Amino acid sequence: MAKFKLDEVDHQILDMLIDNTRVPFTDIAKKLLISAGTVHVRVKKMEDAGIIKGSSLTLDYKKLGYSFIAYVGVFLKNTSQTKFVLERINEIPFVTVAHVTTGKFNVFCKIRAKNTEHAKDVIFMLDDIEGVYRTETMISLEESLNDKKRLMHDIFNSL
Amino acid sequence: MAKFKLDEVDHQILDMLIDNTRVPFTDIAKKLLISAGTVHVRVKKMEDAGIIKGSSLTLDYKKLGYSFIAYVGVFLKNTSQTKFVLERINEIPFVTVAHVTTGKFNVFCKIRAKNTEHAKDVIFMLDDIEGVYRTETMISLEESLNDKKRLMHDIFNSL
DNA sequence: GGTGAAACTTCTAATAA
DNA sequence: TTATTAGAAGTTTCACC
Numbered sequence A, B: 001m002a003k004f005k006l007d008e009v010d011h012q013i014l015d016m017l018i019d020n021t022r023v024p025f026t027d028i029a030k031k032l033l034i035s036a037g038t039v040h041v042r043v044k045k046m047e048d049a050g051i052i053k054g055s056s057l058t059l060d061y062k063k064l065g066y067s068f069i070a071y072v073g074v075f076l077k078n079t080s081q082t083k084f085v086l087e088r089i090n091e092i093p094f095v096t097v098a099h100v101t102t103g104k105f106n107v108f109c110k111i112r113a114k115n116t117e118h119a120k121d122v123i124f125m126l127d128d129i130e131g132v133y134r135t136e137t138m139i140s141l142e143e144s145l146n147d148k149k150r151l152m153h154d155i156f157n158s159l
Numbered sequence C: 001g002g003t004g005a006a007a008c009t010t011c012t013a014a015t016a017a
Numbered sequence D: 001t002t003a004t005t006a007g008a009a010g011t012t013t014c015a016c017c
Helices: A008-019 A025-032 A036-048 A079-091 A116-127 A148-157 B008-019 B025-032 B036-048 B079-091 B116-127 B148-157
Strands: A052-059 A068-076 A095-101 A107-113 A132-144 B052-059 B068-076 B095-101 B107-113 B132-144
Touching: A008 A025, A008 A036, A008 A052, A008 A148, A008 B052, A025 A036, A036 A052, A052 B008, A052 B148, A068 A079, A068 A116, A068 B095, A079 A095, A079 A107, A079 B132, A095 B068, A107 A116, A116 A132, A132 B079, A148 B052, B008 B025, B008 B036, B008 B052, B008 B148, B025 B036, B036 B052, B068 B079, B068 B116, B079 B095, B079 B107, B107 B116, B116 B132
Parallel strands: none
Antiparallel strands: A052 B052, A068 A107, A068 A132, A095 A107, A095 B132, A132 B095, B068 B107, B068 B132, B095 B107
């Protein structure tokens, strides 16, 4: 968990790659007035350090017919069942993230579904898990985008 | 918002790109026993259709010193202030997602911070927004990974 | 629709500074 | 650490199935 020191150049490279992982290193080099070889070395270093864990596509789930997002808070009968329930939750389709939390809920998860009908099926599966006392659903009416670039800037500016 | 029909080949291409956006099209072609040209055309089609919105890096925020995740439920004094408050929330650093929700909270957001101390600063900024009545914080003790590949499979299998 | 090959661009690693 | 360079590799287009 060693902290890694990123300099301005690393930061700018990350910035461009966060926006588009397939941007050619030659383009990055041109913009930053360095050589493509340097970009290559810097990226490799960040990969080796584990800062860059990988890359993934940004998909439009709405276009795929999955525009429904809800958060579901889960209350357990016994906290000792957390691990078991978390494992069961991970088996349920359309649950995209699950967190063990302090505070109101024991476990907290996000689901992505086609519509209310479909979401209901997913939530029923959560309710059916042994050890789950009850669930509380919050339907997302509007999502304001998760901006990695913004977070990266916040992080970089606070150093 | 036209739905797009993906076939098995499209699905498999997405699958490989979700794992690693920089995997060469020639590798995808080899694995799927099609030509690299076909992979190129398929990807372009999915990009044009907007299914693929872009690509981004997966970063290790822990390694950057930001291992603290919390969800914050926001209660408003008046629902009519939702839009205003959402705009203010989007200006606050380290808030990574915000949702307008039905159910318990009016607005619901996720924050990523260095530690409890740092998170406190962020939450205080949320509390200070005009129109915010109070907030309720849930600290994430454990996050189980968001697997896009899994969701893609769930989607593809349910068609 | 898909293929295969040509032309073009980019990557990568070795060498040099 | 960074720049240059050249061979290897990948991308993209297009005539032809």
